[in-house]
Amino acid sequence: MSNCSFCQVIDETLRPGGIAIWLMKEAKEDIKYQVPFLLAVYLDENVYNGALNFNPWRWMEPENEEKRNRRTSPFYAPFGGGARFCPGAELARFYIALFFYYFETTYR
Template identity: 60%
Template sequence: MREAKEDIRYQDYDIPKRCFVVPFLSAVHLNETVYEEALNFKPWRWMIPENQAIFSFLALFAPFGGGARFCPGAELARLQIALFLHYFITTFRLWNQLKEDRMSFFPSARLVNGFQIQLRRIPDDDRK
C-alpha cells in the first residue's frame, strides 16, 4: 500500500494527495498482452523461455495475491526454512568466502555471485 504525497494524474486516473493506493498484485499474471491465454489455468507458462525473461524483469510472482488467497504453502515454507537453518548452523562452522560478492537490489535483493562459501562440518563430538 502506498500513500500519494501529492495530487497525481496517472493515465486516466486522478489520485488525490493522501489517498492510499493498493496494487492488485496477482493481476500481473492476468495480462493478455504479456501471457497468452492469461485467464486460463496454465501454471507451466513460466517454463516458457520468453515468459521467464518477462518474469525476471517484473520480479513479482504473486499468483495467489494476498489476504484469503495467500499462498497455501507459506507456513510450510517458513517451517522448512527454520528447520534447515537450525541444522545448518548447528552442523557447520568455519565459513570461508570463496569469491568476492556484492548486493544487487534490482530486480530484487540478491547477491550477484551467489555468495559462494566453503564449509567445514563440526565433528559430532563437538556439537551441542
C-alpha cells in the first residue's frame, strides 16, 4: 500500500465505484440471508466522513489507513477479499494508472 498521491486518487476512484458491489453465494442449506450491498458501506457517513465527496486525501487520515488495506479490510474491497480476491487486481490498478497518465499528459 503506497502513500503516493496518484495511488490515493486511484483508491478513491475505486471506493465508490468498485466492481464487486454485490456478494452472491450459493447456500448449502436453507437460511435467512440478505444480499450484502457493498456500495452502501462505501457511502456510509459512519464509515467514511464525507462519503459522497471525491476526496483522495481521506487516505492520509490515520483513522482511514487500515480501511485502505485492499486484502483484509471489511470497509474497502473493490476487488473482493480473502479467498475470493481478484487475481487481476494489480493489473487493473496498473491499467487505471496508465489511463490517468495518458489522460493527464495528452489531454488538450
